[in-house]
Amino acid sequence: MIVILNPNIEDNSKEFKETVDYLQQLPNIEIKMHEVLGSEQKLTEIYLLGDTHKLDQEVIEALDAVDRVVRISQEYRILGRHADEKRASGFTYNGVEFSQESCHVFAGLCAVDTPEHVEIMMKALETHGQICTRMGAYKPRTNPYSFQGHGKACLPWVFELAGKYGIKVIAMEITHENHIEEIDNALESTGQPTGVMLQIGTRNTQNFELLKAIGRQRTYPVLFKRGYGVTLNESLNAAEYLASEGTSNVIFCLRGMKSAAGSPHRNMVDFAQVPIIKRLTRMPVCVDPSHSVGSREKSSDEVLDVVHASAQGIVAGANMVLVDFHPEPPTALVDGPQALLMDELPRFLDDMAACRDFYHKRLEIWRRPGN
Amino acid sequence: MIVILNPNIEDNSKEFKETVDYLQQLPNIEIKMHEVLGSEQKLTEIYLLGDTHKLDQEVIEALDAVDRVVRISQEYRILGRHADEKRASGFTYNGVEFSQESCHVFAGLCAVDTPEHVEIMMKALETHGQICTRMGAYKPRTNPYSFQGHGKACLPWVFELAGKYGIKVIAMEITHENHIEEIDNALESTGQPTGVMLQIGTRNTQNFELLKAIGRQRTYPVLFKRGYGVTLNESLNAAEYLASEGTSNVIFCLRGMKSAAGSPHRNMVDFAQVPIIKRLTRMPVCVDPSHSVGSREKSSDEVLDVVHASAQGIVAGANMVLVDFHPEPPTALVDGPQALLMDELPRFLDDMAACRDFYHKRLEIWRRPGN
C-alpha cells in the first residue's frame, strides 16, 4: 500500500508527524519513506509493507497529511504503475528531465580510450546540440584477459572534457559499489563539471548486492539494463531492488536477448517490449541498438540495421537511445565493429528527432475517436 | 551460377536454343530454367547446379543470348541477393505488385467463421480502399480437438464476397497439397472473382514435401512464414525449397519466435530482422504483428502493442503487414483476443500509411552525404 502525502508537505509539520506516528504503530506493518523530487514539487510517498490487506484504506486517507492511498500488487511495488495513473513519474537530474514523456539520445564511446577520441566525440555532440553522452570507464568483459576499461584513472579528464563541451549527463557503467565513491571523488576534484547516470550492465542485472548498494545512494540516477538471459519479469523485479533501497530514479534499458533466434544479429532485438515496460511501470524506457544488433550491416535500402532498430524503439515510444559512436572504430578497444561513425552523427540525430516527432503524430491518429 | 538471359528473349529464337544447348552439354552440370514475369518484361534465368567452380564465366557471358552471369554462394541460390544488385526482384499478381519497394496491408479474419463476419470485413476494406485481405479456411491447431477451420466448404462464398468488394488478393494458409486443387476448383466455379496468396504457416516451415508441392505450381504466389523455433538461416533455406521447384514469387513473413524472453507477449517479436531479410534475399518482407504479440494490451500511451509492433515493421522497411481484425472478437473461433476491432481499421490504415511515408522520409535523411 502506498500512502501519498500532500505535495510539498514539510517533514516537521504537525500533520506530517501525526500521520507518520499513526502509520508506525500499525501492527505487523513496516513503513518506508520515499521522496520524489520533480522539477516543480516534492512528493512524499510512504510504503506500507506487511499485512496491508487488513488495513482500512478510508481511515488512512482521512489522515491530515494524506492526499490519497494506492493499493499495490505484490510485484514492482515502487516502480510499478499499479492502478493510480496520477502518480508522479520521472525525475529531473542536473537540469535534464527524464520521464515517459521525454526523449534523449546518449551517443558516445562504448569504452573510453584516448583523450583525443573523447574530445572529438564531445565536441561533435555540442556542435549538434546534445547534452548527454555515454562513456564507458569500467568494462566488464567475458574473458578475464581482455581489456577491462581505464577505470578511475580516466574519470577526471573525461569529466573535464564533458564540462568543456556542455555535457550534462554521462551514462557510465559501474560494476562495483566502490566505483560510486570514485565517481564522487572525480566529480568533486574537477568541480562538478557534469553529471553521471550510473549504468548497470546486463551481466549484473541480478547482482542484488550491487543493486542494493546503488539503491542506497541518492545522488545519481540509474540506467538499468535488462538481463539478457532472464525473463522480463525477473529483470523488472531486479530493478525494484534499487527502489526498495531508496532510488526510484531508474530508467529501464532494453538491449537485446541472448538467443539463437536473433542471429545474424548479436542478440535478439527486443524493442517491441517498449510498450510493455511503459504499461507495467512508471520507468522511462531506453533502447540500446548497438549491443542488440552488434554489427554495421546494412539493409538493401542502405540504412544500417543499428539505425533501423533505433527508429523502431523511438516510434513505439522509447524515451532514450544509448548508441555507440567512435571516431576510429578499427582502433576502438571494445566493440568497434558496431560503432557508428562521426560523419553519421548528424543524420542519426536527425533521424531520431524525426522519429520522435512521428511518434507524436502517431499518437494523434490514435487519439481520434473510432469511426 | 546464374545465367541471366537478355530481357524478353524468345524461347524459340536461335540464340536461345544455342545457349541452352551449350549449357546442357556441360559435364556434371544440371540446369534449371526460371522465368521471372515482371510487369514490363520477362526475364529468363538459368541456374547451373553442380561443379560450377570449374566453369569459365567469360565463356558463358560471350554466348549470344546471355546478358550476364552471377556466381552465387551455396545458400539461398535462387531467392538470395548474391553479388548482383541488378537482378529482377518482386512480382505482379492479379494486378498487384509485390516487391521490396511496395507496401500492402492484409487486414482480415484469422479464421473464416460466418458469411456475415466475412462480408462486414470485406465491405470495410473496400470502404477504406483496400484490395488485399487475409482469410483463414484451413487452420492447423496445436490441439487435435480444437476447431480446424471450415476448409473447402467456405471457399466459394468467401471468394464471391471478395469479388463483390473488389479484393484482388486473399492470403490463405494451406496445410496440404490437396488444398491447392480445392482452391483452384473454388476459384474456377465462382468465375475467378479474386486471387489467392498461399500462406505456409510456422508449423510447416520445414515441411519440405509441402514446400516442394507448392513450389511445383506456378499459379499462386506464396507467403512463407518463418519457423518459430528454428534459426533464420534454416527458415531461409526452407523458403528456397519453393524456389528450387520453380516458384520464386515468395514473400517472407516474420511472425515472432518462441521464447520465454518474449513474455508477456505471446512470442518474441522479431521485426528488427526486416533489414536482414532484405539484405540477404530479394524477397519482399511481411510482418505479422497479431501472432507475434498475441494480445490487445496497450502501452501507457493508449496505443495497442500490436499496433506499435506493426509500425516498427513498416518504419524499418517491411513491405507487407498481415493483421487480424474481427467484427466480434468474443465470438471468433480462433485467436479472438488478439484481433483488432472494426472501428480501429481506419486509424490502423492511416497509421500504417503514415509509417510508410515516414520510412521514405527516413531514407531521404540517410541519402544525404555525411558531413
Added chain:
Amino acid sequence: MIVILNPNIEDNSKEFKETVDYLQQLPNIEIKMHEVLGSEQKLTEIYLLGDTHKLDQEVIEALDAVDRVVRISQEYRILGRHADEKRASGFTYNGVEFSQESCHVFAGLCAVDTPEHVEIMMKALETHGQICTRMGAYKPRTNPYSFQGHGKACLPWVFELAGKYGIKVIAMEITHENHIEEIDNALESTGQPTGVMLQIGTRNTQNFELLKAIGRQRTYPVLFKRGYGVTLNESLNAAEYLASEGTSNVIFCLRGMKSAAGSPHRNMVDFAQVPIIKRLTRMPVCVDPSHSVGSREKSSDEVLDVVHASAQGIVAGANMVLVDFHPEPPTALVDGPQALLMDELPRFLDDMAACRDFYHKRLEIWRRPGN
C-alpha cells in the same frame, strides 16, 4: 471420458451392441472406438467427446459390456495417462513388444547409402543378437540442394537384407503420406521379410496433415520425434493427432532441443524429460543421442558424449535408444561425424544392457520403504 469395455469382448455380442447403442444416442456426444491389441488380450476403449461433464459415470459403468469409466482431462485424451493406472499400455509389433516396461536399441544407418554398408550393419546386429535397426531412406534436409535420401528405390534391397539377418523392426522416417504406400509395396513385393516403424522427424512434429494421414493407417507403429523448437506440451498434443485418427501405437522420442545453451553439443540434450513423458502419457519413451549430441567428442574419461547421453536416458527409464552407426563415417552421406563405429557396437550394446539392469537395481532401492 473413456469407456473401457470388458477384455476380449466380441463386437457382435449382445452386450457390446447394447452398450454402443446407448452411447450413440447420448445428446451432443460423439463416440470414437479404439482397439488396443496386447499380446494376450484385446481391449476396446470408447472415447466420448463433447458435453461429457453432464454424463453420469455410474449409469455408464452399469452397462453390461463396460468394465470401467475414466474421466480424462482435455489434453492428450488418448495417449495421456490420466487417473487410471490400470489402462493398457504398449503394443506388440511383428513379435516385438514395446511398452514403458521394455527396452530396445535401434542401432543403424542414419541414411541408407550402399548395399554393402547396409549389409555390414545388419550382419553385425545379428551377430550381437539385435532384431531392431534404424535405416533412413527419406531424408528431409535443411538445404534443398543437399542429398535427400535414396527414397523408395532402396526399400526392396534394404528390406531383403533385413529379412536375411533376422531384423524384425526397422525405424524409418517418412515425410509424405505417399511413402506409406511405397513401404507397403516394397514389403509386399519382397514377401514381408521385416517390419517397419514409421518415424516422424522433428521438422514434421507439427505437420498435422502428415500426422493425420499416418494416424489413419493401422499397420505400422509410429516413432514420433519431439519438435526441436516447440514446448513439450505442444509436442505431446501433436502426438495426440496420431491417436485421434486411430493410431495409438506411438513411441515418443526425445532428440534434443535447439538452443544456444546446448553448445558445443549440436542440440540441448533433453533426456531428463524421460520421466515426464512416462508420468503424463502411456507412451514408451525413446532417446536419440546421436542427433542430440551431434559429434564424436569424448570426455576426459575417454567415453564419447553420445554414449554418456545414451546411458543417461536408460538409467532414468527410457524404453528405446535410436543411435547412428556407420561402417565408414567419412563416406556417410548424412551426419557421418556423429556416427559410432562398427567396432564400438559390442561395447555400446553391453553398456546399454548394463544400464537397463542398473535401472532395475535403482528401482529396487526406491521400492524399499523409507527409514
Added chain:
Amino acid sequence: MIVILNPNIEDNSKEFKETVDYLQQLPNIEIKMHEVLGSEQKLTEIYLLGDTHKLDQEVIEALDAVDRVVRISQEYRILGRHADEKRASGFTYNGVEFSQESCHVFAGLCAVDTPEHVEIMMKALETHGQICTRMGAYKPRTNPYSFQGHGKACLPWVFELAGKYGIKVIAMEITHENHIEEIDNALESTGQPTGVMLQIGTRNTQNFELLKAIGRQRTYPVLFKRGYGVTLNESLNAAEYLASEGTSNVIFCLRGMKSAAGSPHRNMVDFAQVPIIKRLTRMPVCVDPSHSVGSREKSSDEVLDVVHASAQGIVAGANMVLVDFHPEPPTALVDGPQALLMDELPRFLDDMAACRDFYHKRLEIWRRPGN
C-alpha cells in the same frame, strides 16, 4: 604459456630464483605464479601472458627449475585442460579430496531456517556417513521483498552444529565479498569446527567483481554455478576470473538453463554437459538436480524426477551432487516444494553410491579393446 616447475621446489632455492628472474626479464611478458597444493605434493605453475608466441619453448624448458612447458589456447588459460594431460587436477580441502576422480554428495538445506532443522539434517548426514552438506545463509531472491536468508547471524550456530556432527565441508552461497570476512570471523570465533566451500550462484556468474574478490582469497575452495542464461563458453570464461586472480580450486556446477523447452521442469536440465566440462577443463563437475528440476513430481516408475536427474549426472561422470533436503518442506522458507524428505535420504545416498559404482563399471566396458 604455462611453465610447470619441478614438484615441491622451494621458493628460496637457487634454481627457482634464476628461473623466475629469467622469465621476468622477457620483453612484453607478464608472469603470474600459481601454487597447486595436492595431498602429496606442491606444484608451482608460472603463467606467461602477453607475446608468448615469440618465445622459444625449448629454451625455457632448459631452465633448471622447469619440469615442462605447455602452450595454451586463449580460453580458460588456467582452468582449461589444454594439451598436457599430466597437469595436476583437483585439490584437497579440510581433508576432503575433490577432483575429476572423486564423488561427493552435498545434501542439505537450501536455506538455513531453524537450529532444529539444521540439527536434524546434520545428524542424519552423520548417521549415514556423510561429511559434506549444503546450507544457505545468504539467499539472493528474484523479488526484493522475499526472505533474503539469515545471513551472518546464523553462521556461528550452523558451524558449531556442523562440527558436532563431523561435517568437513559446507557449500554456502555468498553474494558479496564482505561475506568472506563474515565467514572467516564465524569460523574463528567457533574454533574452526568445519570448512566452507564458497558457492557462486547463477545470478552472479558474470558478477566479475565478486569473482575477482573471491579469486583473491586462497582459504576456501569455490563451487561455481553456471549462468542459467548464458552460453557454456561464457560461464567457463567467467570461472576463469577466479583462477586469473589466484584461486584455481574451483568446482563447476551445472544447474539447469532457463528455457521454455525445459517445462514442466523449472529449468532445462543440462547434465549431458558433464562430459564437456571434463573434456575442456580440469575442474571437478557438480550437478544440482534440485534447482534444475524444481519439483517433487515422479515418473510412472514412482521415482522422483530429481532423483533420476541426479543419477544421470553421476553415471556420466559427475563428481558432486548438490541436493536440497528438508525435514518439513511445507515450512521451508525457500524452495520447499523441490526438497527431498529425510526418510528419502538413505535411499538417495544408496542410489548415488550405486550410480558411482556403475559409472566405474561402464568405464571398464569402454576400456576393453574394440573387437
